[in-house]
Amino acid sequence: MSRGMDERGAVGGEREDFLSSILDTIGVSIIVVKEDCSIVYANRAYGEKFGKTPSEVIGSRCYEIHHNPEKPCHIKFDKYRCAAGACFDTGLRQKDLHVVYTCGDDPRYLGTSAYPLIHADGSVRLVVMTMLDVTSRVNLEQKLVDAVDKYRKLYDGAPDMMYSLNGDAAIMLCNRTMAANLGYEPDEMIGRSLADFLTPESLRWSFDRFQKLKKKGYFEGEMEFLARDGRHLPVFVKSKVICDERQDFLMCDSIARDIREKKEMEEQLLHSEKMRALGRMAGGVAHDFNNILTAITGYAELIADDPATGEAARYNAQQILASVGHAAAINRGLLTFSRRHASEFRPVPLNDVIEERLDFLGRLLGKGIRITTALSVADPVIVADPVQIAQILMNFASNARDAMPEGGEFTIRTEIVLRSDVTTEQAILPEAERYALMTVGDTGNGMDDTTARSIFEPFFTTKEPGTGTGLGLSIVFGIVRQHDGAVTVESEPGKGTVFRVLFPLYTPA
Incomplete structure (x- = not known):
């Protein structure tokens, strides 16, 4: 009997040694703990x-080994979940990511x-815990999260609009730049x-x-995007298809660049070229017309001065001369527009x-219009030529007088601006460090965009037939260009009209 018990004990000891040898060869950390967290293996x-x-x-205690505290993890650390404690409570297998601080300077992450x-009797007396060091994986995942976050910030903060489409041309993804330009949230x-x-x-x-x-x-x-508020947004788009491993269409990524400024520059350049062509044509016509x-x-003067001319014929001749005078005034306007009118340029203080x-100007505007400077x-x-200014x-x-029949305000403002302050519409200018900006505005009827785009063209007028030549603002345009300046209208x-005129500032040699 005694011998049998000794044999069974020996066999049991050998089995424990055998199992312990197996567990020691495993690279995974293993412990067995009681409910009070004390380690028994x-x-x-x-x-x-x-x-x-x-x-x-x-x-x-396991928490003494892992963290060096005097209390269990779930008590010492707020909202900490202990896999062993949960296992004792539920009797079920538990998994958790365990953070330990006693393996060196940096925390280690153990998949537990x-x-x-x-x-x-159905109670949980012991809990076996396996711990695999997953610090490298956790750090890599964090780097991936950081990279994704960085990419998202770069994507959302890019100055260009970016978006991705599926096979049905539905938007899968878009950055905040695109959404903001169109007046939406992504x-x-x-x-x-x-x-x-x-x-x-x-x-x-x-x-x-x-x-x-x-x-x-x-x-x-x-192409043109349509914003929520109805604005048209011209863009230049570059799109590239992304395919799957079978080379079937998966999605396409696109970058859209706002080209409003480019379009405005092109329109300004085309308008400038058109006005130059009109100027050349007007100059040629005016020269021939003047002859x-x-x-x-x-001939009209000969008729009017001839003593033999009757009163009726002399009256007709005088009417011809008056009409010729009016035609000559129009012709001078054409010459000014075409820059063929003789001018005297010298340094001039604009304010003077x-x-x-x-x-x-006060007499020209009338009593109902107040001038503010x-x-x-x-x-x-x-x-400049002060007469032309x-x-x-x-x-x-x-x-302004015609636009304010019931009175209003006429304002004149001057200032010195830098090249960097010059707007897109005024950008076709000779290079200069500083400019004189003269802003002239009224509180009159104003005009729509279509009218504003044509007001500097010769003979364009919104007045009743016979009340205007349509040369007033084209003469302004010609004078400004003759002074190497630029004029724009808003x-x-x-809501009234504002003209802005830029002249290069004089720099003494």
Whole structure:
């Protein structure tokens, strides 16, 4: 009997040694703990993880080994979840990411699994814990999260609009730049068709181009987005298809660049070229017309001065001369527009020219219109013909008077601006460090965009037939260009008109 028990004990000891040898060869850290967190078994890998031998950790609390606190983890650390504690509570396997601080300077992350050892009475007496060091994986995942976050910030903060489309041209993703330009939040655009954000003109050919994009793999070209408030936003788009491993269409990524400034520059350049062509044509016509007027004037004077001419004929001749005088005035306007009118250029203080003409401008505008000036303290000096600068003011005043039949305010402001302050519309200018800016405005009827785009063209007028030649503002344009300047207009129906005239500032040699 005694011998049998001894044999069974020997066999049991051998089995424990055998199992312990197996657990020691496993690279995973393993411990067995009681409900009070005291360790009753630890394999070699666990001891090595914490710089101890298995016998040194047996009897210690696991939290003492892992964190060096005097209380269990779930008590010491707020909202901490202990896999072993949960296993004792539920009798079920638990998994958790365990953070330990006693393996060096930096925290280590252990993927922890807790397995209950259930007694015959159904209670959990012991819990087996396996711990695998997943610090590298956690750090890599964090780097990935950081990279994604960084990419998202770069994506959302990019100056260009970016978006991705699926095979149905629905928006899968778009950056905040695109959403903000169109007046939406990104979530409002994702899932909707790109067609919802295109102008009718772009929409007409968008389907065909999208089908070609899917076949060719790329697209470059202009299109117009339609903003929430109805604005048209011209863009230059570059799109590239992304395919799956079978080379089937998966999605396409696109970058859209706002080209409003480019379009405005192109329009300004085209307008400038058109005005130059009109100027050349007007100059040629005016030259030939002047020869004809000279001949008409000569013959009409001969008739009027001839003693033999009857009263009726003399009256008719005088009417011809009066009409020729009116035609000559129009002809002088054409010559001014074409820059063929003789001028005297010299350094002129702009504020002085304005102040000297204020009384005359007041009489021209009439009693119902108040003149307000805000002239710069430093008088801007420009190289100009003062008579022509006065002509600009008179033409502006004349238009303002007609736009304010019930009275209003006529303002003149001057200031010195830097090249960097020059707007896109005024950018076609000779290079200079500083400019004199003269701003002339009224509180009159204003005009729509279509009218504003044409007001500098010769013979364009909104006045009743017979009440204007349509040369006033084209003369202004010609004078300003003759002074190497630029003139722009800003107006809105019912809100008045503002003209801005830029002249290069005079710099003494």
